Amino acid sequence: MTTAKDKFESKKLPMMPIRDVVIFPFMMTPFVVGRESSVRALEEALAADKKIFLATQHDASIDEPKASEIYQVGTIANIVQSLKLPDGNVKVLVEGIERGKLLQATDTEGYLEATVRVARYTIESGPAVQQSMQRVTGLFEQYVKLCQSLNYETMISAVKMEDPAKLTDIIAANLQLSIEEKQELLEIFDPVERLTRIGDVLDIEIEKLNVDRSIQSRVKRQMEKAQKEYYLNEKIKAIQKELGRGEKSEFDELKKKIESAGMPKDVKEKALQELKKLEAMPPMSAESTVSRNYLDWLLAVPWKKKSKEIRNITRAEKTLNEDHYGLEKIKERILEFLAVRQLVKNPKGSILCFVGPPGVGKTSLGMSIAKATGRKFVRMSLGGVRDEAEIRGHRRTYIGALPGQIIQMMKKAGTKNPVFMLDEVDKMSMDFRGDPSAALLEVLDPEQNYMFVDHYLDVEYDLSQVFFVATANVLHTIPPALQDRMEVLRLHGYTEPEKVEIAKQFLIRKQTEQAGLSSKNISFSEDAITGLIRAYTREAGVRNLEREIGNVCRKVARKVVKEGAAYHADITAENLDDFLGVAKFRDTMAHEKSEVGLVTGLAWTEVGGSILSTEVTVVDGKGKLTLTGKLGDVMQESAQAAMSYIRSRANRLGLSRDFYRSLDLHVHVPEGAIPKDGPSAGITIATAIASALSKIPVRRDIAMTGEITLRGKVLPIGGLKEKLLAAHRAGIFEVILPKDNEKDLAEVPENLRSAMKLHFAETMDQVLQFALEGPLPEIIETPTQPIGALTPDTPGAPTAHQ
Numbered sequence: 001m002t003t004a005k006d007k008f009e010s011k012k013l014p015m016m017p018i019r020d021v022v023i024f025p026f027m028m029t030p031f032v033v034g035r036e037s038s039v040r041a042l043e044e045a046l047a048a049d050k051k052i053f054l055a056t057q058h059d060a061s062i063d064e065p066k067a068s069e070i071y072q073v074g075t076i077a078n079i080v081q082s083l084k085l086p087d088g089n090v091k092v093l094v095e096g097i098e099r100g101k102l103l104q105a106t107d108t109e110g111y112l113e114a115t116v117r118v119a120r121y122t123i124e125s126g127p128a129v130q131q132s133m134q135r136v137t138g139l140f141e142q143y144v145k146l147c148q149s150l151n152y153e154t155m156i157s158a159v160k161m162e163d164p165a166k167l168t169d170i171i172a173a174n175l176q177l178s179i180e181e182k183q184e185l186l187e188i189f190d191p192v193e194r195l196t197r198i199g200d201v202l203d204i205e206i207e208k209l210n211v212d213r214s215i216q217s218r219v220k221r222q223m224e225k226a227q228k229e230y231y232l233n234e235k236i237k238a239i240q241k242e243l244g245r246g247e248k249s250e251f252d253e254l255k256k257k258i259e260s261a262g263m264p265k266d267v268k269e270k271a272l273q274e275l276k277k278l279e280a281m282p283p284m285s286a287e288s289t290v291s292r293n294y295l296d297w298l299l300a301v302p303w304k305k306k307s308k309e310i311r312n313i314t315r316a317e318k319t320l321n322e323d324h325y326g327l328e329k330i331k332e333r334i335l336e337f338l339a340v341r342q343l344v345k346n347p348k349g350s351i352l353c354f355v356g357p358p359g360v361g362k363t364s365l366g367m368s369i370a371k372a373t374g375r376k377f378v379r380m381s382l383g384g385v386r387d388e389a390e391i392r393g394h395r396r397t398y399i400g401a402l403p404g405q406i407i408q409m410m411k412k413a414g415t416k417n418p419v420f421m422l423d424e425v426d427k428m429s430m431d432f433r434g435d436p437s438a439a440l441l442e443v444l445d446p447e448q449n450y451m452f453v454d455h456y457l458d459v460e461y462d463l464s465q466v467f468f469v470a471t472a473n474v475l476h477t478i479p480p481a482l483q484d485r486m487e488v489l490r491l492h493g494y495t496e497p498e499k500v501e502i503a504k505q506f507l508i509r510k511q512t513e514q515a516g517l518s519s520k521n522i523s524f525s526e527d528a529i530t531g532l533i534r535a536y537t538r539e540a541g542v543r544n545l546e547r548e549i550g551n552v553c554r555k556v557a558r559k560v561v562k563e564g565a566a567y568h569a570d571i572t573a574e575n576l577d578d579f580l581g582v583a584k585f586r587d588t589m590a591h592e593k594s595e596v597g598l599v600t601g602l603a604w605t606e607v608g609g610s611i612l613s614t615e616v617t618v619v620d621g622k623g624k625l626t627l628t629g630k631l632g633d634v635m636q637e638s639a640q641a642a643m644s645y646i647r648s649r650a651n652r653l654g655l656s657r658d659f660y661r662s663l664d665l666h667v668h669v670p671e672g673a674i675p676k677d678g679p680s681a682g683i684t685i686a687t688a689i690a691s692a693l694s695k696i697p698v699r700r701d702i703a704m705t706g707e708i709t710l711r712g713k714v715l716p717i718g719g720l721k722e723k724l725l726a727a728h729r730a731g732i733f734e735v736i737l738p739k740d741n742e743k744d745l746a747e748v749p750e751n752l753r754s755a756m757k758l759h760f761a762e763t764m765d766q767v768l769q770f771a772l773e774g775p776l777p778e779i780i781e782t783p784t785q786p787i788g789a790l791t792p793d794t795p796g797a798p799t800a801h802q
């Protein structure tokens with residue numbers, strides 16, 4: 001670093017002490033001059049070469065500082081502009097030229113005259129100076145960026161200069177430093193030394209600014225958050241006030257409700273805890289809605305409220321009889337069940353399950369039980385329930401979560417000991433979302449159900465005082481574990497006389513009342529009821545019968561409104577169609593013509609017994625067996641077995657032994673929309689095939705049911721009573737049954753049995769004898785193959801079209 005002090009020079013100049021500012025060379029500064037001595041010095045300078053020496057006072061508050069109270073180093077400046085203000089002050093704009101040291105100040109004619117020594121330096125620029133300048137320029141750029149009060153653009157252009165003296169002074173002038181710090185920089189005459197010093201100062205200042213900035217932004221963030229919360233809270237309070245909702249009272253009320261709900265201790269604690277959380281939440285937030293809903297549910301389920309139970313069995317018997325005709329055995333079982341429940345504290349596996357076709361009174365028996373025991377009644381349909389969550393609810397973390405059906409129904413019941421009907425347990429299915437029957441098992445298990453946990457409520461709920469009753473159309477689709485828990489009571493379809501009685505004693509009265517009529521407005525003759533049953537319904541129960549009676553009543557109600565309260569309608573067999581339109585069913589099938597290949601079978605379905613026609617047609621072909629009409633696997637196998645039997649009997653039917661090679665058979669069971677399955681159509685299909693091949697018609701007034709073996713034996717079937725009822729409903733009074741079912745006749749009501757002509761068959765041959773209109777052709781030759789030697793696997797045997 002090479003600097004050389006060139007020369008010293010002394011000058012005499014008017015001097016002006018300045019306050020609160022240090023003026024550097026190259027710096028343009030405007031200020032107002034007020035002191036008289038200063039104005040005098042200014043005038044003196046303006047009169048001469050406009051040069052003036054400016055030096056800063058130690059203490060700004062002193063008006064007439066002595067020379068010792070002024071810094072010794074100042075700046076010689078050029079007065080660029082001056083303007084006399086009306087108040088006597090003068091506004092000036094000065095430009096710093098060079099620094100100077102005060103050697104002497106003398107008071108002359110009212111102002112100070114200074115003798116100032118200036119020092120001029122020439123700098124031999126070298127790499128060290130260059131480096132130093134780069135460092136300072138870089139640091140200054142950083143400084144400007146951090147320091148918001150400086151204009152970046154102007155500052156950066158200002159420092160793009162080669163002269164270190166000028167560079168340092170411009171930077172020094174623009175740094176935000178105290179007067180002392182600036183004065184210190186002004187007092188360094190050597191530009192290179194100044195360069196170093198400025199670098200150091202910048203380093204420190206940048207560091208300070210960085211710290212400031214991080215503190216500032218942290219403080220700012222905190223301030224903003226606190227302010228925002230405060231603002232929002234105030235706003236909410238104002239809104240609540242506007243709405244007239246004192247938030248306090250609402251929480252108080254909830255608290256009161258929780259205290260008095262009769263919850264178990266831990267549930268109460270949980271509820272209070274939730275309430276505390278709710279109080280802390282912003283009232284309009286989504287989370288507070290969730291929390292509030294949850295509390296509402298906790299408060300809505302019954303915790304202690306109970307119906308007072310009626311334990312009088314005689315009274316219960318009376319209620320059951322008042323509500324239902326017949327069903328003697330069922331009522332007896334129910335009463336026994338009620339008695340045992342009273343004696344045994346925790347009866348095991350003790351839930352009643354009514355199984356039977358629709359409309360036989362399962363649901364209404366459940367309601368009767370509730371009435372007889374003084375309990376509330378609720379019903380939950382399990383038909384189509386496939387998700388565990390439907391029973392047990394969703395966890396509260398799900399959006400829109402709700403409790404499951406069990407808890408929802410308990411809320412509906414409002415008491416903790418209702419009769420709870422689980423309708424259609426046989427229609428429950430299971431998929432990937434979990435097995436609902438497992439959840440149901442827990443609900444029904446007396447060892448577990450006193451602490452049933454719904455996913456949503458998430459607290460233990462006691463179901464042990466609930467009286468569960470289940471209903472189902474069929475038993476076989478109910479999971480075995482569930483069946484084990486249940487006491488099964490089977491309800492069968494009603495016979496025609498029973499339906500007539502039910503209509504007379506219950507349904508007509510009920511529907512008349514529901515239509516707003518009295519017995520003065522309407523009466524049904526017995527023939528009309530029979531007509532309704534035969535021509536407008538074909539069902540095991542009485543649901544449609546009740547509906548049709550209701551339809552008649554509503555038609556009459558319209559007339560009453562039109563013609564006056566005195567209107568009376570006598571419903572007879574003759575005028576039924578005036579009310580209900582043409583009959584839906586023809587009276588009987590028995591009068592229809594017998595046909596080749598058309599057989600009436602009997603099936604047992606979910607809706608009770610039904611008749612199921614089977615048609616077979618034969619066409620030229622290659623031995624194909626086609627089956628249509630939505631037949632299940634078991635039924636398809638039955639058809640195969642029937643075919644095997646027919647082939648083994650070819651010669652008896654007057655067929656050549658390889659008849660099937662040139663024929664195609666098509667077996668069709670109409671009403672194709674309803675899936676059919678089960679083996680009991682075996683003899684029906686075999687008879688239809690035999691008839692189609694032998695061209696002998698089948699009696700239309702006879703129905704049949706029975707399983708067939710490959711060897712032509714007839715095996716027993718289930719649902720005897722239902723099937724006989726179905727035949728009777730269809731007007732068919734002659735039925736072929738398996739011999740082995742003879743013992744089951746005990747379950748068939750006497751009046752039904754005596755109305756029917758029953759044939760019991762052990763073999764298919766006997767079935768054909770009963771069913772075919774004509775005798776089979778004479779035996780031409782004895783079978784060369786033993787019966788049953790053919791199986792569906794025999795090569796060349798017809799195969800089912802699957």
Ligand SMILES: Nc1ncnc2c1ncn2[C@@H]1O[C@H](COP(=O)(O)OP(=O)(O)O)[C@@H](O)[C@H]1O
Pocket residue numbers: 323324325326327357358359360361362363364365471502506507541542543546
């Ligand atoms: N034995 C009966 N005595 C009186 N009414 C009956 C009888 N059986 C059924 N009902 C009536 O028939 C209608 C249908 O019965 P419901 O209980 O709904 O049948 P399910 O539940 O078995 O399908 C109800 O109005 C019911 O009161």
Ligand SMILES: [Mg+2]
Pocket residue numbers: 362363364423471
């Ligand atoms: Mg029902």
